[in-house]
Amino acid sequence: MRKLTNLIPWITGLCGVCIYLLTLPLSTIDRPRHEQLFALPPKVLRIVSLQFKEVAGDMAYLNALTYAGGLKTQPGTDRFLPEQYEWIYKNLKNSVALDSYFRDPYYLMNSALIWDRYKLTEVNGLIAKGADNCDWDYFLPFYVGFNYYYFLDEYDKSFYYLKEASKRAGGNPFFDSLASRVAYQANKTEFAITYLEQQIYQAEQGGQSSSVESLVRRLQVLQGIRKIEVAVDAYRKQYSKQPESVSVLLSLKLLDSIPKEPNGGSYYLDPDGRVHSTKDLKDTRGKGPVSTRKGASP
Amino acid sequence: MIRIENVSKTFRLGRGRRVTAVQQLSLTVARGEVYGCIGPNGAGKSTTIKLLLDMIRPDSGELSINKLSTRDEASRACVGYLPESPYIYDYLTAREYLTYAGKLSGMSSVAIQRRSDELLVKLKLDQAAGRRISGYSKGMQQRTAIAAALIHDPDLVVLDEPMSGLDPLGRKLIFDLIDELKHQGKTVFISSHVLTDIERLCNRVGIIVQGQLCYEGAVQQLTSTLDEMFLQVVQQAGMNEVH
Amino acid sequence: MIQAIAWVTFLEGIRNKAVFGIALMAGLMMAFTVVLSGMIPRDIGKVATDFALSDATFAALLVVLFVGITILARDMERKTVYLALARSVPRSRYLLGRFCGLVLLQTVIMLLLLVASLLTLLLVKYMYPDFFGKVSFGLVALAHLFILVQMSLLTALSILFSMIASSSFVTFLLTTATWLIGSSTQEVKQLIESATAAQVVPFTKLLVEIAYYLFPNMALFDLKAVAAHGLALPGATFVFAMVYGVGYSVAVLSLAIILFKRKELT
Numbered sequence: 001m002r003k004l005t006n007l008i009p010w011i012t013g014l015c016g017v018c019i020y021l022l023t024l025p026l027s028t029i030d031r032p033r034h035e036q037l038f039a040l041p042p043k044v045l046r047i048v049s050l051q052f053k054e055v056a057g058d059m060a061y062l063n064a065l066t067y068a069g070g071l072k073t074q075p076g077t078d079r080f081l082p083e084q085y086e087w088i089y090k091n092l093k094n095s096v097a098l099d100s101y102f103r104d105p106y107y108l109m110n111s112a113l114i115w116d117r118y119k120l121t122e123v124n125g126l127i128a129k130g131a132d133n134c135d136w137d138y139f140l141p142f143y144v145g146f147n148y149y150y151f152l153d154e155y156d157k158s159f160y161y162l163k164e165a166s167k168r169a170g171g172n173p174f175f176d177s178l179a180s181r182v183a184y185q186a187n188k189t190e191f192a193i194t195y196l197e198q199q200i201y202q203a204e205q206g207g208q209s210s211s212v213e214s215l216v217r218r219l220q221v222l223q224g225i226r227k228i229e230v231a232v233d234a235y236r237k238q239y240s241k242q243p244e245s246v247s248v249l250l251s252l253k254l255l256d257s258i259p260k261e262p263n264g265g266s267y268y269l270d271p272d273g274r275v276h277s278t279k280d281l282k283d284t285r286g287k288g289p290v291s292t293r294k295g296a297s298p
Numbered sequence: 299m300i301r302i303e304n305v306s307k308t309f310r311l312g313r314g315r316r317v318t319a320v321q322q323l324s325l326t327v328a329r330g331e332v333y334g335c336i337g338p339n340g341a342g343k344s345t346t347i348k349l350l351l352d353m354i355r356p357d358s359g360e361l362s363i364n365k366l367s368t369r370d371e372a373s374r375a376c377v378g379y380l381p382e383s384p385y386i387y388d389y390l391t392a393r394e395y396l397t398y399a400g401k402l403s404g405m406s407s408v409a410i411q412r413r414s415d416e417l418l419v420k421l422k423l424d425q426a427a428g429r430r431i432s433g434y435s436k437g438m439q440q441r442t443a444i445a446a447a448l449i450h451d452p453d454l455v456v457l458d459e460p461m462s463g464l465d466p467l468g469r470k471l472i473f474d475l476i477d478e479l480k481h482q483g484k485t486v487f488i489s490s491h492v493l494t495d496i497e498r499l500c501n502r503v504g505i506i507v508q509g510q511l512c513y514e515g516a517v518q519q520l521t522s523t524l525d526e527m528f529l530q531v532v533q534q535a536g537m538n539e540v541h
Numbered sequence: 542m543i544q545a546i547a548w549v550t551f552l553e554g555i556r557n558k559a560v561f562g563i564a565l566m567a568g569l570m571m572a573f574t575v576v577l578s579g580m581i582p583r584d585i586g587k588v589a590t591d592f593a594l595s596d597a598t599f600a601a602l603l604v605v606l607f608v609g610i611t612i613l614a615r616d617m618e619r620k621t622v623y624l625a626l627a628r629s630v631p632r633s634r635y636l637l638g639r640f641c642g643l644v645l646l647q648t649v650i651m652l653l654l655l656v657a658s659l660l661t662l663l664l665v666k667y668m669y670p671d672f673f674g675k676v677s678f679g680l681v682a683l684a685h686l687f688i689l690v691q692m693s694l695l696t697a698l699s700i701l702f703s704m705i706a707s708s709s710f711v712t713f714l715l716t717t718a719t720w721l722i723g724s725s726t727q728e729v730k731q732l733i734e735s736a737t738a739a740q741v742v743p744f745t746k747l748l749v750e751i752a753y754y755l756f757p758n759m760a761l762f763d764l765k766a767v768a769a770h771g772l773a774l775p776g777a778t779f780v781f782a783m784v785y786g787v788g789y790s791v792a793v794l795s796l797a798i799i800l801f802k803r804k805e806l807t
Contacts, residue, residue: 062580372629385621394549402630
């Protein structure tokens with residue numbers, strides 16, 4: 001009888017372990033979004049992290065990285081919610097406030113926030129500060145320069161940063177050619193196409209197949225836009241006015257076919273005669289992200 | 299050897315309460331004497347010893363050892379002290395402990411080696427000398443502490459309850475040791491509750507009750523047993539608390 | 542005599558199981574650093590250095606707070622001080638011996654942590670050679686030296702507090718509070734100075750100034766950013782930090798000795 005009672009702790013222990021193992025998969029369910037979305041202001045964080053500022057900065061960056069990565073893998077969302085962008089932005093801002101020489105947050109800002117046109121002026125300003133601090137890195141000024149031209153229409157700053165990038169890279173003809181395009185205010189779509197072709201090449205070299213995929217799609221959108229832009233210019237030359245729609249161009253044989261939009265949308269002309277995709281962003285002036293169409297799957 | 303003159307010490311406990319541990323105490327111990335100090339618990343025996351060793355400072359009066367004031371640390375160079383409960387670094391071995399004690403008294407490594415071997419054998423600790431003190435029995439720890447008190451061959455040996463924690467074999471060991479010290483001409487100051495040992499070992503005895511020296515005299519001149527003497531003195535002193 | 546006391550103090554530390562636990566913890570954290578580095582796209586070397594140096598700081602801090610203070614407290618509680626003071630050992634020399642022993646303990650542990658950090662960083666460098674960045678191994682070693690000086694200063698402070706505190710827990714709280722405040726005064730001072738005058742009450746400003754000069758400026762000894770990015774460390778900064786650390790420790794120990802001389806050991 002005594003031998004049996006000795007076994008009781010073992011049995012209860014085993015039950016406990018089994019219960020734990022069974023509930024383990026459940027514990028990795030994502031917490032509700034609103035629980036995660038809190039970040040301390042940078043100055044407070046600097047004080048609170050005492051002598052561990054750098055690791056706090058690293059953790060803030062990793063938070064943003066894993067969060068953004070997690071969101072991107074969820075199906076059915078083209079865009080994030082504003083508070084999700086804000087959380088990523090706050091964390092990356094904290095990360096660079098804690099260590100301004102840390103390059104990865106600047107890169108993540110560029111890839112996660114700029115193309116989705118979130119707080120373009122502030123974010124690009126931060127990346128610009130990063131470019132100034134990390135004077136050995138030539139990609140940061142390159143991105144800053146591109147963003148100033150393509151998204152923000154600040155030609156002087158763009159030129160300065162692209163030249164800076166070239167200088168740091170020991171004279172890079174690609175950066176120089178972009179700088180010269182800025183100088184004579186070349187067509188933005190062509191500018192972006194050249195830029196993306198370079199990006200895709202870099203990504204393929206680096207073996208980053210997931211980035212390559214999204215970059216290629218972006219490139220295809222712009223190539224489609226470019227093709228229609230050429231047709232629009234030809235129409236304007238011929239008829240001295242804006243074309244009414246894309247189908248007009250098709251019927252006048254200025255466009256041999258309507259390019260297929262890789263994200264499933266369609267191309268249209270806005271009142272100023274500029275070409276957009278319905279799946280693209282509002283306009284090129286960074287007015288903010290389109291609200292997410294929740295539940296709408298492509 | 300020891301001179302205590304009109305020493306008083308009052309402790310201030312929390313909330314304004316005061317305890318007078320020692321009151322106008324005067325005591326002398328001559329060189330080569332074995333002096334037994336007895337008294338009820340809380341009488342002030344340990345306090346007197348701490349005052350002697352400059353662990354605490356008197357409110358008034360003076361103490362000196364070998365004509366040097368106790369405020370001068372040189373007065374303790376020739377003192378060997380055994381505290382009431384063994385104060386031991388239990389992560390050291392007995393040998394390391396004795397080496398430490400010897401070094402503190404400024405002995406050379408050679409002298410330390412010789413003396414520790416001698417004492418470890420005498421106190422029957424030589425088998426266990428390489429083990430950590432944390433594994434010793436209480437009696438062994440007490441004997442280690444005694445060895446440390448004697449390693450530098452002090453002229454004055456102050457023993458506070460030397461027999462506590464010892465079994466009869468251990469007690470015989472210590473008894474013989476003290477006897478040997480007596481014959482070597484060392485001065486010994488013992489504070490103990492074991493009145494039979496005091497009777498057999500000491501030349502003179504002093505009874506302290508409530509911080510005052512109530513009786514002092516040669517052991518040989520005692521009219522009754524020390525036990526009866528003790529109880530008589532305590533009654534006369536009018537002690538109303540048993541600590 | 543000081544040597545004997547220092548050696549016994551050192552032995553007490555090394556033979557303490559807590560040291561083993563702290564060493565194990567530091568080892569695990571270093572291993573975790575290597576794993577974490579794999580998640581960083583570019584500045585892998587910087588992140589690895591940040592974590593390695595933070596682990597070292599944390600481990601050294603634990604040694605001061607949990608081993609050093611325990612040693613001092615046990616000495617008073619178990620009255621093992623009597624062993625030395627009942628002989629002709631001056632109280633000042635005893636305290637210095639204790640301090641030297643604790644610093645010796647810190648030094649040995651710091652050397653072990655340095656070896657662990659360097660091994661970790663070398664491993665990360667081997668795994669990701671192109672992304673190691675401008676981490677300077679020399680500065681990493683120097684950073685460890687600075688941590689050692691900082692922790693020696695904190696040890697001196699813990700000795701001072703043990704003279705006035707009634708229990709070892711109070712000593713622990715005081716030492717921890719001093720480290721926390723000392724680590725943030727520089728940052729808070731800069732924050733107050735950069736804020737516009739209207740936002741800050743003059744009284745707060747004064748309080749921050751007092752705290753900055755009274756409490757030891759621990760941020761002075763933080764070389765993590767410098768080592769991780771291979772920045773230049775001016776010789777003047779190095780000398781100033783060393784002199785500050787040594788000077789402050791000497792002042793604190795002197796005060797501790799004065800208090801100890803007057804202390805009653807009941």
